Amino acid sequence: MxxxxxxxxxxxxxxxxxxxxxxxxxxxxxxxxxxxxxxYILINSTLNSLINRFLxxxxxxxxxxxxxxxxxxxxxxxxxxxxxxxxxxxxxSSITIKTIGHQWYWSYEYSDFLDVxxxxxxxxxxxxxxLRLLDVDNRIPIPLNTQIRLxxxxxxxxxxxxxxxxxxxADAIPGxxxxxxxxxxxxxxxxxxxxxxxxxxxxxxxxxxESISVxxxxxxxxxxx
Amino acid sequence: xxxxxxxxxxxxxxxQQVSRQQTAAASTVSKIGNRDVVGFGMNGTPSYIDRVxxxxxxxxxKENTPDIQALREKExxxxxKLTLEEKKALYRASFCQTFAEMKAPTGEWKxxxxxxxxxxxxxxxIYMWMKMYVYDDLPxxxxxxxxxxxxxxxxxxxxxxVQGISSKWDYAKGDWK
Numbered sequence: 001m002x003x004x005x006x007x008x009x010x011x012x013x014x015x016x017x018x019x020x021x022x023x024x025x026x027x028x029x030x031x032x033x034x035x036x037x038x039x040y041i042l043i044n045s046t047l048n049s050l051i052n053r054f055l056x057x058x059x060x061x062x063x064x065x066x067x068x069x070x071x072x073x074x075x076x077x078x079x080x081x082x083x084x085x086x087x088x089x090x091x092x093s094s095i096t097i098k099t100i101g102h103q104w105y106w107s108y109e110y111s112d113f114l115d116v117x118x119x120x121x122x123x124x125x126x127x128x129x130x131l132r133l134l135d136v137d138n139r140i141p142i143p144l145n146t147q148i149r150l151x152x153x154x155x156x157x158x159x160x161x162x163x164x165x166x167x168x169x170a171d172a173i174p175g176x177x178x179x180x181x182x183x184x185x186x187x188x189x190x191x192x193x194x195x196x197x198x199x200x201x202x203x204x205x206x207x208x209x210e211s212i213s214v215x216x217x218x219x220x221x222x223x224x225x
Numbered sequence: 226x227x228x229x230x231x232x233x234x235x236x237x238x239x240x241q242q243v244s245r246q247q248t249a250a251a252s253t254v255s256k257i258g259n260r261d262v263v264g265f266g267m268n269g270t271p272s273y274i275d276r277v278x279x280x281x282x283x284x285x286x287k288e289n290t291p292d293i294q295a296l297r298e299k300e301x302x303x304x305x306k307l308t309l310e311e312k313k314a315l316y317r318a319s320f321c322q323t324f325a326e327m328k329a330p331t332g333e334w335k336x337x338x339x340x341x342x343x344x345x346x347x348x349x350x351i352y353m354w355m356k357m358y359v360y361d362d363l364p365x366x367x368x369x370x371x372x373x374x375x376x377x378x379x380x381x382x383x384x385x386x387v388q389g390i391s392s393k394w395d396y397a398k399g400d401w402k
Contacts, residue, residue, distance in 0.1 A: 011387040051278045132366040
């Protein structure tokens with residue numbers, strides 16, 4: 001979950017999010033390199049007293065400052081494309097969960113073995129529950145280290161289901177089923193918030209995944225009518 | 226012949242050009258007055274510009290007077306015979322500013338900085354007014370006790386244990402690392 005003054009990405013809870021974080025760091029490194037170089041050139045050009053009145057058409061430097069950015073872009077594009085295809089790989093998911101966005105709550109269905117359905121509303125704030133706009137009344141239990149298939153849709157207007165620390169986001173569109181696949185590799189609570197404007201309480205329909213051991217998950221499913 | 230109209234047209238255009246140039250020359254003289262044209266200058270037009278990177282303007286700065294003409298004749302002999310005042314007069318006849326005057330700092334930065342700071346402080350006054358009269362109060366969760374409770378819960382949950390907040394907490398010791 002985000003903490004105060006959180007400038008960067010949240011710590012990842014999923015191998016794909018780990019890869020996304022690494023890619024972000026790699027690209028940020030390149031961007032800082034470019035910014036430093038350009039900043040140095042700017043300052044140097046401004047503060048020196050050299051004048052060239054006849055500067056026209058220098059072919060060598062034009063070639064250099066076309067080829068060099070192209071090479072830098074290749075260094076960015078290669079990991080980017082690798083990650084793009086990695087995110088789209090087919091997985092053999094062990095369990096399928098459905099989530100439907102409503103105005104203004106999410107409902108979840110676990111219909112693989114027993115029919116478990118519940119709604120998840122935002123919990124009102126108090127110092128005891130103490131995470132304003134993030135806590136919910138019914139969390140989504142997810143078994144650890146299990147490939148999950150999540151099918152997302154909506155009942156009324158477009159919503160968007162997301163958990164930043166898992167690197168998952170997909171629009172919930174009425175009349176359409178969107179599928180995402182993820183795996184949670186550490187236990188804990190992972191928070192998200194609706195990410196598509198859906199009306200007055202768009203900011204007040206959070207998502208909360210509770211990642212638990214497989215045993216605990218099976219206990220929960222069987223004990224929930 | 227079919228070419229004859231073309232020749233006549235070419236001739237007419239040439240005559241037009243020449244008359245335009247003569248008119249231009251005449252109006253140039255009337256624009257710069259009695260000043261000599263002494264070179265190409267910045268762009269070939271007979272204009273006076275004080276620029277460090279174009280040190281030789283196209284025309285002299287002041288119009289020729291008999292005094293200056295006399296000095297110019299004296300300038301053709303030994304320069305040691307010229308007094309300092311005469312050298313200065315010759316310079317100022319041909320140029321408006323010296324290089325030192327051209328490069329001298331203008332102090333414009335003081336006005337720019339001053340006006341920027343005045344406008345920024347006006348912005349800050351406006352923000353303070355907005356905070357006092359327009360914005361709602363912050364929610365209860367911003368109070369320090371509430372934030373402490375939230376922090377305690379985050380650490381209890383092990384939120385961001387890799388590089389974030391929980392990685393700074395020593396769970397064995399029950400205190401920050």
